[in-house]
Amino acid sequence: MPAVQDTIDRVRKIDVDQxxxxxxxxxxxxxxxxxxxxxxxxxxxAKKDEPSWMxxxxxxxxxxxxxxxxxxxxxxxYPKIDFQDLHxxxxxxxxxxxxxxxxxxxxxxxVYEKLGIPLKEQxxxxxxxxxxxxxxxxxxxxxxKSGRVAVDAVFDSVSVVTTFKKELAQAGVIFCSISEAIxxxxxxxxxxxxxxxxxxDNFYATLNSAVFTDGSFVFVPKGVRCPMELSTYFRxxxxxxxxxxxxLIIAEExxxxxYLEGCTAPQRDENQLHAAVVELIALDDAEIKxxxxxxxxxxxxxxxxxxxxxxxxxxxxxxxxxxxSWTQVETGSAITWKYPSCILRGDDSSGEFYSIAxxxxxxxxxxxxxxxxxxxxxxxxxxxxxxxxxxxxxxxRGQVSAHRKATNARNFTNCDSLLIGDxxxxxxxxxxxxxxxxxxxxxxxxxxxxxEDQKFYVMQRGIPEEEAIALIVNGFVKDVIQQLPMEFAVxxxxxxxISLEGSVG
Amino acid sequence: xxxxxxLHARIVDDGTEIIRGLNLTVRAGEVAAIMGPNGSGKSxxxxxxxxxEDYEVTEGDILYNGESILEMDPAERATSGxxxxxxxxxxxxxxxxxxxxxxxxxxxxKARGEEPLKIPEFLKRVKDAAASLNMxxxxxxxxxxxxxxGGEKKRAEILxxxxxxxxxxxxxxxxxxxxxxxxxxVADGVNALRSPDxxxxxxxxxxxxxxxxxxxTVHVLYRGQVIKSGDKSLALDLEANGYAGVIGQAA
Ligand SMILES: Nc1ncnc2c1ncn2[C@@H]1O[C@H](COP(=O)(O)OP(=O)(O)OP(=O)(O)O)[C@@H](O)[C@H]1O
Ligand SMILES: [Mg+2]
Numbered sequence: 074m075p076a077v078q079d080t081i082d083r084v085r086k087i088d089v090d091q092x093x094x095x096x097x098x099x100x101x102x103x104x105x106x107x108x109x110x111x112x113x114x115x116x117x118x119a120k121k122d123e124p125s126w127m128x129x130x131x132x133x134x135x136x137x138x139x140x141x142x143x144x145x146x147x148x149x150x151y152p153k154i155d156f157q158d159l160h161x162x163x164x165x166x167x168x169x170x171x172x173x174x175x176x177x178x179x180x181x182x183x184v185y186e187k188l189g190i191p192l193k194e195q196x197x198x199x200x201x202x203x204x205x206x207x208x209x210x211x212x213x214x215x216x217x218k219s220g221r222v223a224v225d226a227v228f229d230s231v232s233v234v235t236t237f238k239k240e241l242a243q244a245g246v247i248f249c250s251i252s253e254a255i256x257x258x259x260x261x262x263x264x265x266x267x268x269x270x271x272x273x274d275n276f277y278a279t280l281n282s283a284v285f286t287d288g289s290f291v292f293v294p295k296g297v298r299c300p301m302e303l304s305t306y307f308r309x310x311x312x313x314x315x316x317x318x319x320x321l322i323i324a325e326e327x328x329x330x331x332y333l334e335g336c337t338a339p340q341r342d343e344n345q346l347h348a349a350v351v352e353l354i355a356l357d358d359a360e361i362k363x364x365x366x367x368x369x370x371x372x373x374x375x376x377x378x379x380x381x382x383x384x385x386x387x388x389x390x391x392x393x394x395x396x397x398s399w400t401q402v403e404t405g406s407a408i409t410w411k412y413p414s415c416i417l418r419g420d421d422s423s424g425e426f427y428s429i430a431x432x433x434x435x436x437x438x439x440x441x442x443x444x445x446x447x448x449x450x451x452x453x454x455x456x457x458x459x460x461x462x463x464x465x466x467x468x469x470r471g472q473v474s475a476h477r478k479a480t481n482a483r484n485f486t487n488c489d490s491l492l493i494g495d496x497x498x499x500x501x502x503x504x505x506x507x508x509x510x511x512x513x514x515x516x517x518x519x520x521x522x523x524x525e526d527q528k529f530y531v532m533q534r535g536i537p538e539e540e541a542i543a544l545i546v547n548g549f550v551k552d553v554i555q556q557l558p559m560e561f562a563v564x565x566x567x568x569x570x571i572s573l574e575g576s577v578g
Numbered sequence: 579x580x581x582x583x584x585l586h587a588r589i590v591d592d593g594t595e596i597i598r599g600l601n602l603t604v605r606a607g608e609v610a611a612i613m614g615p616n617g618s619g620k621s622x623x624x625x626x627x628x629x630x631e632d633y634e635v636t637e638g639d640i641l642y643n644g645e646s647i648l649e650m651d652p653a654e655r656a657t658s659g660x661x662x663x664x665x666x667x668x669x670x671x672x673x674x675x676x677x678x679x680x681x682x683x684x685x686x687x688k689a690r691g692e693e694p695l696k697i698p699e700f701l702k703r704v705k706d707a708a709a710s711l712n713m714x715x716x717x718x719x720x721x722x723x724x725x726x727x728g729g730e731k732k733r734a735e736i737l738x739x740x741x742x743x744x745x746x747x748x749x750x751x752x753x754x755x756x757x758x759x760x761x762x763x764v765a766d767g768v769n770a771l772r773s774p775d776x777x778x779x780x781x782x783x784x785x786x787x788x789x790x791x792x793x794x795t796v797h798v799l800y801r802g803q804v805i806k807s808g809d810k811s812l813a814l815d816l817e818a819n820g821y822a823g824v825i826g827q828a829a
Binding site for chain 1: 631661
């Protein structure tokens, strides 16, 4: 993703704050009044032109949510969130179908410019409608010369544009916003939405079910290998808007898809809540690879103002021999509460979780995974690398369980923590539970400090201190970086370097 | 090129003085050998030259090309041309040797205001240097020093030295752990770097290395001081008679 690459290069040059995406735009927002009620949910549903079954689904979730309390078990601390003090809907003002960049809201363009997005790509992100299709395709080719990536840009809550649709459609792949899917493919949405993360799942997921405003929908039909990486490149943008994304990815029998999610956010004073839900469904012999690079505003040097990220991500290996793989690089947010999980329901199915979680400043990360072995001969693999610097707290929380009928379940877990400095903390909380005697679970964990000997050795070769630390840390996380698609791998390595800036000295 | 004047240095943690009034001058183009019993402070001296923070200089100065380097951090010293081949090179897990070489070479170039090396040029330099040290390129794909044998680590140090082209090379017991053939290869590598504008300091216990890398001067370090200096015959004398005589004289 050259856009994100450019952004990072540019960001390195601006030396304002620890976090350098520090700007905010004022795009005339079409938004709901603050607070949450059945009326607000009706407003959202109406805004989105939803069928009545969808509204009923949301209302059901909302009625459930009012009976729930926020979970308290994670090792994170934050002031109480006033859920009535948030806006639950915001859409950028749309001028339907601009024909050139001059028709696009200049504020929007300014945001892209600050992010260092090339012009051609701005056109695509802003949804400029080219009358000449070939010109459009040429533009896309220029933008994505480093690889074939289809972008579904989410600007705050509404998908601004979707590219590469045509080629995907030829392959029979559906890639669109969830709102569009609800309108255009109701039978698929009805069948799968909430089938992995039910509306009653947990406090944040239930809230999301009631108020989600956008997100992506991917459907890869039987036997199809998705011809390109799919990617959502989204930013949160309006003050105090809760961001509630809902992503649903379905790979039918024998299908394959790789999905990339990455984002940056502008600086702001008040805390910003993010509670996304991602559901993955893999049928027989299908494979889904889901990669995330998360770099949201972590708060200022005192730890104020960062994003609260409470995410529910779960994959269901519903079919035999299916495979789901989560790879995440978490560097941002003030609070991260996130456990991408796999339900290994099909026989011979497998799940993977590769994670890098970097925390610096006053960030708090409580992240990990759950591998639930239900089918026979299921296997899972967990590689977690936590890096804590500054005053941050970094917790790995993992659960591996084998059901009574899950004969020959296998798990390998390796979680390593690296500490930089002596004011931060790393914690490992693994739960293992085997109800079937044939299960084989292996667990390895290490905690180490970045060694002065290593740092001195690296610096002796002429590598400055911060680069030396970034190099050693990138070596430490190598096993996970290798799991990322190429474009993301390079980007992620740079991001890790940036996130650790100021961790020494 | 290097002038160490009445250097006193102690361990920051416990205040123990290790270097106690050390004087040493090494001119450009010179190969100086430093010998001395175990624990006399040879490695400590090399670390202090390279700027390790565990030691604190309490008195005296280190001049490199006439200027004090005491305020420079290890990376700055390295980019100014000081290279230390470690007695015990560190393992850097997950960082391919090749990648490490590229970062180190380009960081030094950047500090000198030069463009990063183009990939083909970089590869060519690495291949040539590795071939001259009889090193397999496959090894360079492995993480730096991880699982390398003792001798392989020493060779990898010399490889880095060749590629970084330092002006002041300090080799701390590079000969230990090398087999007979490797010793010769490494010595040839070091000799190839001998030049009028470069100084080489070889720390060793054995005359054997000095048969291959013939020193211009030999210095005996004892309890943190240079107690005797001479030419290459001093090394032969030490080999034959041990340190007792020299220490006795100094006492
Ligand atoms: N960080 C440290 N903490 C404690 N003692 C130290 C430290 N560094 C050096 N010393 C001590 O200082 C003395 C000199 O050590 P140094 O490694 O410089 O010796 P050397 O001359 O290189 O010995 P060798 O020939 O065995 O390599 C030793 O007694 C050693 O134990
Ligand atoms: Mg030594």
